[in-house]
Amino acid sequence: MKFVIQRDRLVQSVQDVMKAITSRTTIPILTGIKIIATDEGVSLTGSDSDISIESFIPKEEDEDVIVDIKQPGSIVIQAKFFSEIVKKLPLETVEIEVIGSFQTVIRSGKSEFNLIGLDPDEYPHLPQIEDGKVFKVPTDLLKTMIRQTVFAVSTSETRPVLTGVNWQVGNNELICIATDSHRLALRKAAIETDSDAHYNVVIPGKSLSELSKILDDTTEPIEIVITENQVLFKAKHLLFFSRLLEGNYPDTSRLIPTDSKTAITLNAKEFLHVIDRASLLAREGRNNVVKLTTVGDDLIEISSNSPEIGKVIEQIKSQLIEGEELKISFSAKYMMDALKALEDTEIHVYFTGAMRPFVIRPIHNDSILQLILPVRTY
Known part of the structure:
Protein backbone atom coordinates (compact mmCIF):
# COMPACT_ATOMS: atom_id res chain seq x y z
CA MET A 1 0.00 0.00 0.00
CA LYS A 2 1.24 3.44 -0.86
CA PHE A 3 -0.51 6.79 -1.27
CA VAL A 4 -0.03 10.55 -0.89
CA ILE A 5 -2.86 12.49 0.76
CA GLN A 6 -3.75 16.03 1.80
CA ARG A 7 -2.91 16.26 5.49
CA ASP A 8 -5.96 18.33 6.51
CA ARG A 9 -8.39 15.79 5.07
CA LEU A 10 -6.52 12.95 6.73
CA VAL A 11 -6.52 14.73 10.11
CA GLN A 12 -10.28 15.39 9.88
CA SER A 13 -11.07 11.76 9.04
CA VAL A 14 -8.78 10.48 11.79
CA GLN A 15 -10.50 12.75 14.34
CA ASP A 16 -13.91 11.45 13.23
CA VAL A 17 -13.07 7.76 13.52
CA MET A 18 -11.18 8.30 16.81
CA LYS A 19 -14.57 8.99 18.41
CA ALA A 20 -15.29 5.25 18.17
CA ILE A 21 -11.96 4.08 19.58
CA THR A 22 -11.41 3.37 23.25
CA SER A 23 -8.27 2.23 25.04
CA ARG A 24 -10.43 0.08 27.34
CA THR A 25 -11.27 -2.53 24.72
CA THR A 26 -10.62 -6.22 25.36
CA ILE A 27 -9.87 -6.72 21.64
CA PRO A 28 -6.35 -5.32 21.10
CA ILE A 29 -6.75 -4.68 17.34
CA LEU A 30 -9.63 -2.28 18.07
CA THR A 31 -7.11 0.19 19.52
CA GLY A 32 -6.07 0.71 15.89
CA ILE A 33 -7.46 2.53 12.86
CA LYS A 34 -8.00 0.40 9.77
CA ILE A 35 -6.88 2.13 6.58
CA ILE A 36 -7.88 0.81 3.15
CA ALA A 37 -6.59 2.38 -0.06
CA THR A 38 -8.44 1.57 -3.30
CA ASP A 39 -8.59 3.17 -6.72
CA GLU A 40 -11.56 5.27 -5.51
CA GLY A 41 -9.83 6.73 -2.45
CA VAL A 42 -8.95 5.98 1.17
CA SER A 43 -11.30 4.80 3.92
CA LEU A 44 -10.53 4.87 7.64
CA THR A 45 -12.41 2.81 10.22
CA GLY A 46 -12.53 2.99 14.01
CA SER A 47 -14.62 0.78 16.28
CA ASP A 48 -15.15 -0.19 19.90
CA SER A 49 -17.67 -2.92 18.86
CA ASP A 50 -20.58 -0.75 20.14
CA ILE A 51 -19.91 2.14 17.75
CA SER A 52 -18.14 1.83 14.39
CA ILE A 53 -17.27 4.82 12.22
CA GLU A 54 -16.03 4.71 8.65
CA SER A 55 -14.79 7.88 6.98
CA PHE A 56 -14.11 7.91 3.25
CA ILE A 57 -11.71 10.32 1.54
CA PRO A 58 -12.36 10.35 -2.23
CA LYS A 59 -9.53 10.47 -4.72
CA GLU A 60 -10.71 13.84 -5.94
CA GLU A 61 -13.45 16.29 -5.15
CA ASP A 62 -14.51 19.37 -7.15
CA GLU A 63 -11.60 18.68 -9.53
CA ASP A 64 -9.18 18.93 -6.60
CA VAL A 65 -6.93 15.89 -6.19
CA ILE A 66 -7.00 14.83 -2.53
CA VAL A 67 -5.36 11.40 -2.69
CA ASP A 68 -2.86 9.97 -5.12
CA ILE A 69 -3.03 6.17 -4.86
CA LYS A 70 0.29 4.63 -5.90
CA GLN A 71 -0.55 1.11 -4.71
CA PRO A 72 -3.84 -0.13 -3.19
CA GLY A 73 -3.76 -2.08 0.07
CA SER A 74 -4.72 -2.01 3.74
CA ILE A 75 -3.21 -1.80 7.23
CA VAL A 76 -4.23 -1.28 10.86
CA ILE A 77 -2.20 1.40 12.68
CA GLN A 78 -2.22 2.20 16.41
CA ALA A 79 -4.76 5.00 16.64
CA LYS A 80 -3.25 6.92 19.54
CA PHE A 81 0.13 7.40 17.87
CA PHE A 82 -1.18 7.80 14.34
CA SER A 83 -3.59 10.59 15.32
CA GLU A 84 -0.87 12.50 17.19
CA ILE A 85 1.62 12.08 14.34
CA VAL A 86 -0.61 13.27 11.48
CA LYS A 87 -1.66 16.38 13.43
CA LYS A 88 1.98 17.45 13.86
CA LEU A 89 3.44 16.71 10.43
CA PRO A 90 5.22 19.68 8.79
CA LEU A 91 3.83 19.74 5.24
CA GLU A 92 0.37 19.91 3.64
CA THR A 93 0.77 16.42 2.17
CA VAL A 94 1.54 13.05 3.78
CA GLU A 95 2.86 9.88 2.19
CA ILE A 96 1.90 6.59 3.79
CA GLU A 97 3.55 3.37 2.67
CA VAL A 98 3.41 -0.19 4.00
CA ILE A 99 6.62 -2.16 3.50
CA GLY A 100 7.43 -5.72 4.47
CA SER A 101 5.22 -7.28 7.11
CA PHE A 102 2.97 -4.41 8.17
CA GLN A 103 5.83 -1.91 8.68
CA THR A 104 4.23 1.45 7.97
CA VAL A 105 6.21 4.52 6.95
CA ILE A 106 4.67 7.98 7.31
CA ARG A 107 6.56 10.75 5.53
CA SER A 108 6.02 14.49 5.35
CA GLY A 109 8.82 16.81 4.32
CA LYS A 110 11.95 15.77 6.18
CA SER A 111 9.92 14.00 8.85
CA GLU A 112 9.66 10.20 8.70
CA PHE A 113 7.93 7.86 11.16
CA ASN A 114 8.10 4.07 11.13
CA LEU A 115 5.19 2.38 12.89
CA ILE A 116 4.58 -1.30 13.39
CA GLY A 117 1.15 -2.00 11.90
CA LEU A 118 -1.26 -4.87 12.51
CA ASP A 119 -2.79 -7.38 10.13
CA PRO A 120 -5.90 -5.80 8.56
CA ASP A 121 -7.45 -9.25 8.04
CA GLU A 122 -7.70 -9.59 11.83
CA TYR A 123 -9.88 -6.46 12.07
CA PRO A 124 -13.58 -7.25 12.70
CA HIS A 125 -15.89 -6.63 9.76
CA LEU A 126 -18.35 -3.77 9.99
CA PRO A 127 -21.95 -4.86 10.50
CA GLN A 128 -23.62 -5.81 7.23
CA ILE A 129 -26.73 -3.68 6.89
CA GLU A 130 -29.08 -4.20 4.01
CA ASP A 131 -30.39 -0.95 2.58
CA GLY A 132 -33.92 -1.99 3.32
CA LYS A 133 -35.70 0.32 5.70
CA ARG A 254 -48.59 7.58 30.84
CA LEU A 255 -46.10 9.80 32.70
CA ILE A 256 -47.10 12.96 30.86
CA PRO A 257 -50.05 14.66 32.56
CA THR A 258 -52.85 15.79 30.27
CA ASP A 259 -54.40 18.35 32.65
CA SER A 260 -53.00 20.94 35.06
CA LYS A 261 -54.01 22.70 38.28
CA THR A 262 -51.58 25.61 37.91
CA ALA A 263 -50.21 27.08 34.69
CA ILE A 264 -47.46 29.70 34.51
CA THR A 265 -46.21 31.65 31.49
CA LEU A 266 -42.60 32.83 31.70
CA ASN A 267 -39.65 34.22 29.79
CA ALA A 268 -37.36 31.19 29.54
CA LYS A 269 -34.06 33.08 29.57
CA GLU A 270 -34.98 35.17 32.59
CA PHE A 271 -36.26 32.08 34.41
CA LEU A 272 -33.02 30.20 33.61
CA HIS A 273 -30.89 33.00 35.09
CA VAL A 274 -32.98 33.11 38.27
CA ILE A 275 -32.72 29.33 38.74
CA ASP A 276 -28.98 29.52 38.05
CA ARG A 277 -28.49 32.17 40.76
CA ALA A 278 -30.66 30.28 43.27
CA SER A 279 -28.67 27.11 42.65
CA LEU A 280 -25.43 28.81 43.70
CA LEU A 281 -26.24 28.08 47.33
CA ALA A 282 -27.93 24.76 46.65
CA ARG A 283 -25.03 22.95 45.02
CA GLU A 284 -23.43 21.85 48.26
CA GLY A 285 -26.55 20.31 49.73
CA ARG A 286 -28.61 17.34 48.67
CA ASN A 287 -29.13 17.24 44.91
CA ASN A 288 -29.32 20.96 44.25
CA VAL A 289 -32.92 21.76 45.18
CA VAL A 290 -34.71 25.08 44.66
CA LYS A 291 -38.26 26.00 45.65
CA LEU A 292 -40.85 27.78 43.52
CA THR A 293 -43.80 29.58 45.12
CA THR A 294 -46.52 31.53 43.35
CA VAL A 295 -47.17 34.99 44.83
CA GLY A 296 -50.46 36.60 43.76
CA ASP A 297 -51.42 36.81 40.10
CA ASP A 298 -48.11 37.54 38.46
CA LEU A 299 -45.12 36.90 40.72
CA ILE A 300 -43.08 33.79 41.30
CA GLU A 301 -40.61 33.43 44.12
CA ILE A 302 -37.57 31.20 43.64
CA SER A 303 -35.66 30.35 46.79
CA SER A 304 -32.96 28.05 48.03
CA ASN A 305 -31.75 27.33 51.52
CA SER A 306 -28.57 25.60 52.65
CA PRO A 307 -28.43 25.48 56.48
CA GLU A 308 -24.61 25.70 56.58
CA ILE A 309 -24.24 28.37 53.88
CA GLY A 310 -27.27 30.63 53.80
CA LYS A 311 -30.32 31.28 51.68
CA VAL A 312 -31.36 33.13 48.55
CA ILE A 313 -34.77 34.50 47.51
CA GLU A 314 -35.58 36.13 44.19
CA GLN A 315 -38.85 37.15 42.62
CA ILE A 316 -39.59 37.01 38.91
CA LYS A 317 -42.57 38.44 37.07
CA SER A 318 -44.76 35.97 35.20
CA GLN A 319 -46.86 36.97 32.19
CA LEU A 320 -49.66 34.88 33.57
CA ILE A 321 -50.45 32.58 36.50
CA GLU A 322 -53.63 30.54 36.20
CA GLY A 323 -55.18 28.12 38.65
CA GLU A 324 -54.29 27.18 42.22
CA GLU A 325 -51.54 28.63 44.39
CA LEU A 326 -48.45 26.46 44.40
CA LYS A 327 -45.33 25.60 46.36
CA ILE A 328 -43.05 23.07 44.73
CA SER A 329 -39.38 22.01 44.98
CA PHE A 330 -37.25 20.56 42.21
CA SER A 331 -33.69 20.00 41.06
CA ALA A 332 -32.15 23.23 39.75
CA LYS A 333 -29.89 21.23 37.43
CA TYR A 334 -32.83 19.40 35.82
CA MET A 335 -34.71 22.67 35.34
CA MET A 336 -31.67 24.39 33.81
CA ASP A 337 -31.02 21.46 31.45
CA ALA A 338 -34.66 21.55 30.34
CA LEU A 339 -34.70 25.31 29.76
CA LYS A 340 -31.46 25.20 27.76
CA ALA A 341 -32.94 22.50 25.51
CA LEU A 342 -36.11 24.46 24.76
CA GLU A 343 -34.47 27.45 23.05
CA ASP A 344 -37.76 29.36 22.92
CA THR A 345 -38.18 32.70 24.64
CA GLU A 346 -41.67 32.16 26.08
CA ILE A 347 -42.70 28.98 27.87
CA HIS A 348 -45.70 27.48 29.66
CA VAL A 349 -45.12 25.42 32.80
CA TYR A 350 -48.02 23.14 33.76
CA PHE A 351 -48.26 21.80 37.33
CA THR A 352 -50.68 19.18 38.67
CA GLY A 353 -49.72 19.46 42.35
CA ALA A 354 -46.67 19.72 44.56
CA MET A 355 -45.70 16.04 44.25
CA ARG A 356 -46.72 15.36 40.65
CA PRO A 357 -44.51 15.63 37.54
CA PHE A 358 -44.75 19.00 35.79
CA VAL A 359 -44.38 19.84 32.11
CA ILE A 360 -42.55 22.69 30.37
CA ARG A 361 -43.46 23.57 26.79
CA PRO A 362 -42.62 26.45 24.45
CA ILE A 363 -45.68 28.65 23.81
CA HIS A 364 -45.66 28.36 20.02
CA ASN A 365 -44.21 24.89 19.53
CA ASP A 366 -45.88 21.62 20.45
CA SER A 367 -43.09 19.42 19.03
CA ILE A 368 -41.04 19.52 22.23
CA LEU A 369 -41.69 19.08 25.93
CA GLN A 370 -39.67 18.61 29.09
CA LEU A 371 -41.02 16.86 32.18
CA ILE A 372 -39.51 17.01 35.68
CA LEU A 373 -40.40 15.16 38.87
CA PRO A 374 -40.48 17.39 41.94
CA VAL A 375 -38.45 16.75 45.10
CA ARG A 376 -40.04 16.21 48.48
CA THR A 377 -38.41 18.70 50.86
CA TYR A 378 -40.39 18.20 54.06
Missing part, protein backbone atom coordinates in the same frame (compact mmCIF):
# COMPACT_ATOMS: atom_id res chain seq x y z
CA VAL A 134 -34.34 3.81 5.17
CA PHE A 135 -35.65 7.16 6.28
CA LYS A 136 -34.08 10.58 5.97
CA VAL A 137 -33.70 13.50 8.37
CA PRO A 138 -32.00 16.84 7.63
CA THR A 139 -28.64 16.81 9.43
CA ASP A 140 -29.22 20.03 11.38
CA LEU A 141 -32.64 18.81 12.57
CA LEU A 142 -31.13 15.49 13.68
CA LYS A 143 -28.44 17.31 15.68
CA THR A 144 -31.09 19.52 17.31
CA MET A 145 -33.26 16.51 18.22
CA ILE A 146 -30.28 14.76 19.78
CA ARG A 147 -29.26 17.86 21.75
CA GLN A 148 -32.79 18.38 23.05
CA THR A 149 -33.16 14.84 24.38
CA VAL A 150 -29.84 13.07 25.00
CA PHE A 151 -29.01 14.98 28.21
CA ALA A 152 -31.97 13.29 29.96
CA VAL A 153 -30.73 9.69 29.52
CA SER A 154 -29.80 7.78 32.65
CA THR A 155 -26.15 7.52 33.63
CA SER A 156 -26.83 4.49 35.82
CA GLU A 157 -26.36 0.99 34.42
CA THR A 158 -29.01 -0.49 36.73
CA ARG A 159 -31.57 -0.15 33.93
CA PRO A 160 -29.42 -0.21 30.78
CA VAL A 161 -32.35 0.57 28.47
CA LEU A 162 -32.70 4.02 30.09
CA THR A 163 -29.12 4.94 29.06
CA GLY A 164 -30.48 5.24 25.52
CA VAL A 165 -32.92 7.44 23.64
CA ASN A 166 -36.16 5.80 22.49
CA TRP A 167 -36.81 6.46 18.79
CA GLN A 168 -40.33 5.83 17.54
CA VAL A 169 -40.85 6.11 13.80
CA GLY A 170 -44.24 5.93 12.12
CA ASN A 171 -46.78 7.94 10.12
CA ASN A 172 -44.00 10.16 8.74
CA GLU A 173 -43.00 11.23 12.22
CA LEU A 174 -39.93 10.65 14.40
CA ILE A 175 -40.39 10.87 18.17
CA CYS A 176 -37.29 10.89 20.41
CA ILE A 177 -37.77 10.29 24.14
CA ALA A 178 -35.17 10.17 26.91
CA THR A 179 -35.78 9.66 30.61
CA ASP A 180 -33.74 8.75 33.68
CA SER A 181 -36.99 8.25 35.67
CA HIS A 182 -36.57 11.68 37.38
CA ARG A 183 -37.09 13.73 34.24
CA LEU A 184 -38.07 13.25 30.62
CA ALA A 185 -37.28 15.02 27.35
CA LEU A 186 -39.43 14.53 24.26
CA ARG A 187 -38.98 15.93 20.74
CA LYS A 188 -40.89 15.02 17.62
CA ALA A 189 -40.54 16.02 13.98
CA ALA A 190 -42.10 15.27 10.62
CA ILE A 191 -39.77 13.20 8.41
CA GLU A 192 -39.76 11.33 5.11
CA THR A 193 -40.45 7.61 5.60
CA ASP A 194 -42.01 4.79 3.66
CA SER A 195 -45.67 5.09 4.52
CA ASP A 196 -45.71 1.71 6.28
CA ALA A 197 -42.38 2.12 8.12
CA HIS A 198 -42.75 1.60 11.89
CA TYR A 199 -39.87 1.21 14.34
CA ASN A 200 -39.46 1.41 18.06
CA VAL A 201 -35.78 1.21 19.01
CA VAL A 202 -33.42 2.44 21.72
CA ILE A 203 -30.13 4.02 20.62
CA PRO A 204 -27.37 4.44 23.27
CA GLY A 205 -27.09 8.06 24.41
CA LYS A 206 -23.30 7.85 24.07
CA SER A 207 -23.61 6.88 20.39
CA LEU A 208 -25.92 9.80 19.64
CA SER A 209 -23.64 12.27 21.46
CA GLU A 210 -20.63 11.11 19.41
CA LEU A 211 -22.62 11.19 16.16
CA SER A 212 -23.74 14.74 16.86
CA LYS A 213 -20.12 15.89 17.33
CA ILE A 214 -19.08 14.52 13.94
CA LEU A 215 -21.98 15.79 11.82
CA ASP A 216 -21.72 19.15 10.09
CA ASP A 217 -24.43 21.77 10.50
CA THR A 218 -25.99 21.32 7.08
CA THR A 219 -29.52 20.85 5.80
CA GLU A 220 -28.30 17.86 3.76
CA PRO A 221 -30.42 14.82 4.61
CA ILE A 222 -28.78 12.00 6.52
CA GLU A 223 -29.96 8.48 5.72
CA ILE A 224 -30.87 6.28 8.68
CA VAL A 225 -31.15 2.51 8.36
CA ILE A 226 -32.52 0.47 11.27
CA THR A 227 -32.16 -3.29 11.61
CA GLU A 228 -32.86 -5.67 14.48
CA ASN A 229 -29.78 -4.80 16.53
CA GLN A 230 -27.99 -2.01 14.64
CA VAL A 231 -28.63 1.49 13.36
CA LEU A 232 -26.61 3.04 10.53
CA PHE A 233 -26.37 6.78 9.85
CA LYS A 234 -25.14 7.54 6.33
CA ALA A 235 -23.83 11.04 5.65
CA LYS A 236 -21.63 12.18 2.79
CA HIS A 237 -18.38 10.17 3.02
CA LEU A 238 -19.32 8.95 6.53
CA LEU A 239 -20.87 5.78 7.90
CA PHE A 240 -21.74 5.66 11.60
CA PHE A 241 -22.91 2.33 13.03
CA SER A 242 -24.25 1.84 16.53
CA ARG A 243 -25.66 -1.18 18.25
CA LEU A 244 -29.18 -0.83 19.64
CA LEU A 245 -29.97 -1.41 23.30
CA GLU A 246 -31.94 -4.52 24.16
CA GLY A 247 -35.03 -4.50 26.30
CA ASN A 248 -38.37 -2.74 26.23
CA TYR A 249 -38.41 1.00 26.78
CA PRO A 250 -41.07 1.98 29.35
CA ASP A 251 -44.33 3.44 28.05
CA THR A 252 -43.63 7.06 28.91
CA SER A 253 -46.90 8.41 27.51
